[in-house]
Amino acid sequence: xxxxxxxxxxxxxxxxxxxxxxxxxxxxxxxxxxxxxxxxxxxxxxxxxxxxxxxxxxxxxxxxxxxxxxxxxxxxxxxxxxxxxxxxxxxxxxxxxxxxxxxxxxxxxxxxxxxxxxxxxxxxxxxxxxxxxxxxxxxxxx
Amino acid sequence: xxxxxxxxxxxxxxxxxxxxxxxxxxxxxxxxxxxxxxxxxxxxxxxxxxxxxxxxxxxxxxxxxxxxxxxxxxxxxxxxxxxxxxxxxxxxxxxxxxxxxxxxxxxxxxxxxxxxxxxxxxxxxxxxxxxxxxxxxxxxxx
DNA sequence: GCAGATTCGTTGTGCTTGCAACGTATACTG
DNA sequence: CAGTATACGTTGCAAGCACAACGAATCTGC
Numbered sequence: 493x494x495x496x497x498x499x500x501x502x503x504x505x506x507x508x509x510x511x512x513x514x515x516x517x518x519x520x521x522x523x524x525x526x527x528x529x530x531x532x533x534x535x536x537x538x539x540x541x542x543x544x545x546x547x548x549x550x551x552x553x554x555x556x557x558x559x560x561x562x563x564x565x566x567x568x569x570x571x572x573x574x575x576x577x578x579x580x581x582x583x584x585x586x587x588x589x590x591x592x593x594x595x596x597x598x599x600x601x602x603x604x605x606x607x608x609x610x611x612x613x614x615x616x617x618x619x620x621x622x623x624x625x626x627x628x629x630x631x632x633x634x
Numbered sequence: 635x636x637x638x639x640x641x642x643x644x645x646x647x648x649x650x651x652x653x654x655x656x657x658x659x660x661x662x663x664x665x666x667x668x669x670x671x672x673x674x675x676x677x678x679x680x681x682x683x684x685x686x687x688x689x690x691x692x693x694x695x696x697x698x699x700x701x702x703x704x705x706x707x708x709x710x711x712x713x714x715x716x717x718x719x720x721x722x723x724x725x726x727x728x729x730x731x732x733x734x735x736x737x738x739x740x741x742x743x744x745x746x747x748x749x750x751x752x753x754x755x756x757x758x759x760x761x762x763x764x765x766x767x768x769x770x771x772x773x774x775x776x
Numbered sequence: 777g778c779a780g781a782t783t784c785g786t787t788g789t790g791c792t793t794g795c796a797a798c799g800t801a802t803a804c805t806g
Numbered sequence: 807c808a809g810t811a812t813a814c815g816t817t818g819c820a821a822g823c824a825c826a827a828c829g830a831a832t833c834t835g836c
Contacts, residue, residue: 495742497677497694501749501764502651502658507695508770509644509651516644527792535639545815552639553649555794560815582801582814600637607643613773620762622643628650631755669822687785697824702786724784724831782833793822803812 516606523602524595525569529554529562531599534571534588538596542587544577571595658748665744666737671696671704673741676713676730680738684729686719713737 497503517528526534532552540547545563549556563586566572571592577583588596611618639645659670668676674694682689687705691698705728708714713734719725730738753760 494681495677495738495745496681497674500677500745501752501767502654503674503677504764504767504771505647505651506655508767509647510695512644512770513648529792532639532645535637535642535645539636539638546813553652556815557795557817558793560817561792564816580802580814584815596637603637603642610643610770613769614766615769617762617766617769620759621766622646624756624759624763624766625643625646625650627755627757627759628654628752629646671822688783698785699787699825700823703822706786722784722832726785778836780834782831784831785829787826787828789824789826791823791825794820796817796819798817799815801812801814803810805810806808 512610516603519602519606520599523598526566527562529558530566533559533562533566533586534592534596534599535603537572537586537588538593538600542585544583544585546583548586566592654752658745661744661748662741665740668708669704671700672708675701675704675708675728676734676738676741677745679714679728679730680735680742684727686725686727688725690728708734 513528517531520526520531532554533548536548536552537543540551545556545559548554548563549559552559554562563572563574567574570589572586573589573592575585575587577585614621655670659673662668662673674696675690678690678694679685682693687698687701690696690705691701694701696704705714705716709716712731714728715731715734717727717729719727756763
């Protein structure tokens with residue numbers, strides 16, 4: 493039979509993503525003791541400033557329950573502050589504490605370094621690869 | 635702050651892989667009512683012929699417990715047969731039943747079609763993209 | 777040839793995820 | 807300005823996964 497799983501694009505993509513996520517997660521777990529969802533929430537807050545749980549949910553591709561629990565834990569350990577939204581009291585405003593900002597500075601460096609390593613691994617295909625990834629992401633929305 | 639999660643390669647890779655897996659899984663779930671691990675086991679058996687659980691575990695990047703349970707379910711529904719290995723009685727020999735082979739022929743067509751769609755989406759970057767993916771997979775082993 | 781280490785597949789367990797339900801708050805609609 | 811619908815964040819719950827432990831079988835070294 494001719495079908496070969498290990499030459500099948502969705503399979504390769506899935507395995508590569510899992511392995512790379514795992515390796516990167518090990519680095520920021522070592523640096524900060526945080527999980528993947530927590531990393532994503534932190535990273536988004538670092539860039540966006542003060543936003544609601546809903547904003548994060550929409551942008552980081554995580555279920556709102558996952559964001560809610562990640563935010564709670566990040567608050568417990570002091571990286572994130574929760575406060576009320578003045579006008580709409582359904583909303584909760586999340587933002588980094590000074591410690592959170594400090595951590596994100598360190599994690600940014602870790603992330604940039606990791607990305608550089610990946611680009612080096614990709615070599616001359618790096619640009620086309622990222623281009624293709626963007627196309628997949630755009631096309632997968634529909 | 636400068637770090638942008640949505641331009642971070644591991645994040646993009648993870649989101650793209652998750653979304654594509656989800657969409658492809660919906661297709662073979664509709665065709666055959668199987669899960670992702672079951673699809674992988676079937677696909678590997680279709681290509682490899684009769685092999686042990688251990689062989690599959692090593693090649694499809696799934697934990698042995700996941701392969702074991704997937705194989706049991708596939709046996710229950712009649713796509714896979716288990717038999718003893720003559721020389722080493724620790725091993726279990728898995729292979730597709732005639733119905734399993736039949737199913738894999740249909741699933742191969744579904745998979746090929748899906749992959750063609752992805753390649754179309756990638757356009758001129760397709761070759762470089764797959765090349766890059768191969769490099770990531772090779773580099774991620776170490 | 778036998779005691780300990782290793783390998784195979786299965787099964788048990790804690791944890792995370794994804795979905796649904798809920799309470800509260802705001803937005804619509806007549 | 808009621809009464810209903812919708813949105814927000816939290817919590818409960820079932821399903822799936824990774825990891826560890828296990829019994830059975832084989833290998834290893836003495």
